[in-house]
Amino acid sequence: MKEFIEGSRAVAEAVRLCKPGVISAYPITPQTHIVEELAQMVAEGSLNSQFVNVESEHSAASVVLGASATGVRAYTASSSQGILLMCEVLFNIAGMRLPLVLTCANRAISAPINIWNDQQDSISMRDAGWVQIYAENNQEAADMHFIAYRLAEDKNIMLPVMVCMDGFILTHGIETVDIPKQEEVDKFLPVYSPLYKLDTATPMTLGPLVGPDYYLETRYAIQETHKDVLTLLPKLAADFKAVFGRDYKNLLIEEYRTEGAEKVIVAMGSVCGTVKTVVDQMRAKGKKVGLLRVVSYRPFPYQEVYQALKDIPKVAVLDKSVSLGGYAPLAVEVKAACYGKKKTPKVISSFVAGLGGRDITVESIEEIYRRLTTKEVNLDFIDLKPELLKEKYGQ
Amino acid sequence: MDNKPLFIAGHTACAGCGQSLAARLVIEAAGANTIVANNTGCLEVFSTAFPESAWNVPFIHSLFENCAAVASGVEAALKFLGKKDTTNVIAQGGDGGTADIGLQALSGMWERGHDILYVCYDNEAYMNTGIQRSGLTPFATNTTTSPIAEKSFGNPRPKKPMPEIANAHGIPYVATASAGYPQDIQRKVKKAISIKGPKYIQIHVPCPLGWRHESALTIDVAKLAVETGLYPLIEYENGKLTARQIQPKPVEEYLKTQGRFKHILNNPEAIKQVQEVADRNIQKYGLRLEKSA
Numbered sequence: 001m002k003e004f005i006e007g008s009r010a011v012a013e014a015v016r017l018c019k020p021g022v023i024s025a026y027p028i029t030p031q032t033h034i035v036e037e038l039a040q041m042v043a044e045g046s047l048n049s050q051f052v053n054v055e056s057e058h059s060a061a062s063v064v065l066g067a068s069a070t071g072v073r074a075y076t077a078s079s080s081q082g083i084l085l086m087c088e089v090l091f092n093i094a095g096m097r098l099p100l101v102l103t104c105a106n107r108a109i110s111a112p113i114n115i116w117n118d119q120q121d122s123i124s125m126r127d128a129g130w131v132q133i134y135a136e137n138n139q140e141a142a143d144m145h146f147i148a149y150r151l152a153e154d155k156n157i158m159l160p161v162m163v164c165m166d167g168f169i170l171t172h173g174i175e176t177v178d179i180p181k182q183e184e185v186d187k188f189l190p191v192y193s194p195l196y197k198l199d200t201a202t203p204m205t206l207g208p209l210v211g212p213d214y215y216l217e218t219r220y221a222i223q224e225t226h227k228d229v230l231t232l233l234p235k236l237a238a239d240f241k242a243v244f245g246r247d248y249k250n251l252l253i254e255e256y257r258t259e260g261a262e263k264v265i266v267a268m269g270s271v272c273g274t275v276k277t278v279v280d281q282m283r284a285k286g287k288k289v290g291l292l293r294v295v296s297y298r299p300f301p302y303q304e305v306y307q308a309l310k311d312i313p314k315v316a317v318l319d320k321s322v323s324l325g326g327y328a329p330l331a332v333e334v335k336a337a338c339y340g341k342k343k344t345p346k347v348i349s350s351f352v353a354g355l356g357g358r359d360i361t362v363e364s365i366e367e368i369y370r371r372l373t374t375k376e377v378n379l380d381f382i383d384l385k386p387e388l389l390k391e392k393y394g395q
Numbered sequence: 396m397d398n399k400p401l402f403i404a405g406h407t408a409c410a411g412c413g414q415s416l417a418a419r420l421v422i423e424a425a426g427a428n429t430i431v432a433n434n435t436g437c438l439e440v441f442s443t444a445f446p447e448s449a450w451n452v453p454f455i456h457s458l459f460e461n462c463a464a465v466a467s468g469v470e471a472a473l474k475f476l477g478k479k480d481t482t483n484v485i486a487q488g489g490d491g492g493t494a495d496i497g498l499q500a501l502s503g504m505w506e507r508g509h510d511i512l513y514v515c516y517d518n519e520a521y522m523n524t525g526i527q528r529s530g531l532t533p534f535a536t537n538t539t540t541s542p543i544a545e546k547s548f549g550n551p552r553p554k555k556p557m558p559e560i561a562n563a564h565g566i567p568y569v570a571t572a573s574a575g576y577p578q579d580i581q582r583k584v585k586k587a588i589s590i591k592g593p594k595y596i597q598i599h600v601p602c603p604l605g606w607r608h609e610s611a612l613t614i615d616v617a618k619l620a621v622e623t624g625l626y627p628l629i630e631y632e633n634g635k636l637t638a639r640q641i642q643p644k645p646v647e648e649y650l651k652t653q654g655r656f657k658h659i660l661n662n663p664e665a666i667k668q669v670q671e672v673a674d675r676n677i678q679k680y681g682l683r684l685e686k687s688a
Contacts, residue, residue: 021475022468022472022475024468053507059461062458062461062500063464066432066455066464066471066472067468070430070472071476072472074472088458198455200482203427203451203454205443205448205450205456207456207457208444208448209439209456211444214445
């Protein structure tokens with residue numbers, strides 16, 4: 001049923017339809033509306049779930065870890081500092097091959113403290129072993145939760161999935177979202193039946209000490225599984241379309257008006273909506289521009305990204321996070337995807353924008369297309385205020 | 396029920412390890428219908444080195460400080476599955492994982508009222524990493540991070556009062572126990588398991604390597620800690636205190652058994668301060684056995 005609702009509400013409805021047996025969370029802006037909605041559903045009895053209010057994000061992640069290890073579908077959500085506080089537990093969850101789903105309401109990292117959107121939190125967890133998929137709008141954010149559980153719990157995958165949605169822009173944005181029927185979700189997402197669990201009938205030890213004789217293979221296995229995720233995501237997109245009617249192509253990348261384009265912006269998340277608007281406006285004026293949206297950041301679809309970009313002369317990568325002291329995280333991957341190939345874009349320029357909630361406007365995107373010339377630029381910050389950079393301290 | 400041991404031989408604990416002894420007593424008392432969540436530490440390391448495991452019950456180790464939260468998730472999942480009434484959940488860790496880095500998660504577990512028994516194996520320092528002081532290291536103890544030198548005569552602070560902190564949470568059962576009193580450990584575990592809600596048992600477990608005593612003396616050393624009043628055996632049931640009575644021995648009898656206190660044996664002022672710790676315990680918990688007429 002189509003409803004005009006907040007993104008957080010849409011996600012909470014989707015999570016309810018996934019029937020998690022245990023939910024645990026700690027409040028942090030802008031994730032709060034999601035878990036408030038879920039707490040309300042549990043309180044009203046419309047969601048049969050154990051809701052565990054914890055004293056930190058570290059414990060929220062640990063509670064869902066324990067619940068998942070006991071064979072129950074579990075859910076948590078967080079943001080920003082909460083994701084960082086969870087960090088070691090997130091690595092642990094992936095290492096233990098527990099099929100958890102976490103919603104990351106993307107937000108900037110302190111200091112300075114800032115509650116607004118960028119993608120530094122989830123990007124900082126890129127090496128944790130989690131699958132990371134980035135939603136462009138609220139329909140996709142909601143739908144990604146059905147896909148996330150189906151993917152995570154696949155017997156050949158057994159990896160956690162982080163659904164990333166831009167804080168405020170999506171979590172607090174109100175859009176029309178089609179909330180599916182329970183029967184549809186049940187058809188797409190089977191009841192969770194774990195391969196291994198904590199069960200007194202069949203005692204087993206989870207999380208043992210593993211020495212040099214075995215550790216390397218555990219990490220290799222996760223790396224190999226990420227390749228399988230790249231194969232499975234397009235199949236899940238097809239299954240999803242068959243049940244729900246919505247077409248997410250391959251869930252790896254989305255190409256928007258890239259045919260014959262001379263300039264393409266590569267980006268992730270909600271900013272892609274703005275880029276599409278600019279692309280339409282510029283195309284209407286005869287400018288050959290397009291967008292490549294990366295949907296899956298982990299695993300990174302190197303092959304698909306390369307295929308989409310190989311004939312594009314000029315590529316701009318727009319990052320909403322930084323790897324301070326190094327190249328920007330999305331730009332690194334795009335360049336790696338094209339490295340060593342015979343046919344590649346002539347220019348791959350890297351732009352950083354929107355940190356700490358600085359609006360990325362239509363003008364910001366137009367500026368990126370303008371600065372995307374034959375001269376490659378790296379780490380070009382968009383919408384910097386030079387007047388704020390003049391003052392030097394300690395001099 | 397078969398009589399299969401729940402914590403089997405063949406693990407790699409040191410000779411005379413008080414923690415391995417206590418851990419076996421705890422799980423055997425709790426029984427086969429128990430799931431264990433364990434913090435990182437000696438116990439997890441010496442009992443689960445892949446591909447072997449000493450545990451014949453479901454056992455999960457995640458991280459150093461989160462077993463109370465992991466166990467909370469296990470308990471919540473069991474509730475969801477309708478299996479909680481037939482399954483015990485034990486969370487356990489060492490003194491560092493309990494009183495220092497894991498205290499926040501443990502406080503959360505208590506406050507939320509989970510039906511979980513938390514067991515702290517208190518060997519009074521970070522033994523797994525090589526004898527660094529923790530919040531449960533006693534006053535004047537020589538450890539690698541509270542060493543003996545011109546400006547230091549060991550750990551400057553007394554033990555963090557964990558049983559009091561637990562009791563202040565209003566949980567239904569708090570107890571201390573000792574590797575020197577095996578039957579008492581098992582009685583307390585069985586009692587704790589029979590009570591719904593969060594429970595806390597802190598067991599004094601000598602570490603021959605870290606305390607520097609002969610490995611054959613583990614039980615004797617543990618007993619002396621109780622007999623001097625330095626490790627009172629107490630229970631709080633719904634806040635009501637009962638304690639094991641003693642005819643207190645002077646603290647030197649305990650201190651002289653261990654290398655970690657060797658440096659204060661010729662220091663009357665330091666011994667006096669340790670005696671004051673014991674005397675406060677004796678006073679506070681009413682430990683002194685009154686001679687019957």
